[in-house]
Amino acid sequence: xxxxxxxxxxxxxxxxxxxxxxxxxxxxxxxxxxxxxxxxxxxxxxxxxxxxxxxxxxxxxxxxxxxxxxxxxxxxxxxxxxxxxxxxxxxxxxxxxxxxxxxxxxxxxxxxxxxxxxxx
Amino acid sequence: xxxxxxxxxxxxxxxxxxxxxxxxxxxxxxxxxxxxxxxxxxxxxxxxxxxxxxxxxxxxxxxxxxxxxxxxxxxxxxxxxxxxxxxxxxxxxxxxxxxxxxxxxxxxx
Numbered sequence: 141x142x143x144x145x146x147x148x149x150x151x152x153x154x155x156x157x158x159x160x161x162x163x164x165x166x167x168x169x170x171x172x173x174x175x176x177x178x179x180x181x182x183x184x185x186x187x188x189x190x191x192x193x194x195x196x197x198x199x200x201x202x203x204x205x206x207x208x209x210x211x212x213x214x215x216x217x218x219x220x221x222x223x224x225x226x227x228x229x230x231x232x233x234x235x236x237x238x239x240x241x242x243x244x245x246x247x248x249x250x251x252x253x254x255x256x257x258x259x260x
Numbered sequence: 261x262x263x264x265x266x267x268x269x270x271x272x273x274x275x276x277x278x279x280x281x282x283x284x285x286x287x288x289x290x291x292x293x294x295x296x297x298x299x300x301x302x303x304x305x306x307x308x309x310x311x312x313x314x315x316x317x318x319x320x321x322x323x324x325x326x327x328x329x330x331x332x333x334x335x336x337x338x339x340x341x342x343x344x345x346x347x348x349x350x351x352x353x354x355x356x357x358x359x360x361x362x363x364x365x366x367x368x369x
Contacts, residue, residue, distance in 0.1 A: 199356035
């Protein structure tokens with residue numbers, strides 16, 4: 141059974157940094173692309189970033205480009221999101237999601253999410 | 261960038277009704293479209309991918325159709341447990357980006 145567990149969320153001041161992690165199990169991690177998707181309170185789903193199986197392809201939403209960096213460690217079955225220069229509008233529940241394929245396609249498993257609150 | 265527009269934004273229907281949700285892409289995307297269901301307080305769940313393929317374990321009352329710019333999610337006989345927000349999603353292999361529609365909130369009358 142696929143298991144995705146996010147961690148690293150919390151309350152952070154505007155302009156500061158935070159690093160999210162996602163521990164994956166139950167599937168062959170390095171066969172699949174991985175993504176971060178966020179959902180602000182009461183709002184819809186917003187794709188944040190994705191990374192291919194071998195890290196060659198990394199995509200970012202315009203809203204986070206230049207501030208967030210996605211990475212993965214296939215040896216540790218882990219996905220990361222380094223978030224710098226955080227803003228109030230980054231406040232959201234951040235989901236880690238597994239892709240069906242080795243590059244971006246469709247998201248067939250999701251973690252429970254980790255909450256990031258950006259506030260002074 | 262190709263945008264996805266869902267309609268309606270919300271709808272209310274009765275148990276047993278046939279329900280249709282539409283997703284329109286601003287440019288043709290072949291059949292590269294998925295549908296997700298997010299029940300209140302829950303994690304999103306993949307229902308349909310490649311426009312028409314039902315994800316394993318999804319009830320057969322759900323179906324998808326369309327290609328190019330116009331896509332449809334249909335629930336053939338609405339059940340109480342189908343109360344949720346539904347999202348369409350497309351992908352772009354280069355540069356590995358994903359886009360969601362704004363969502364359609366489905367309620368029971």
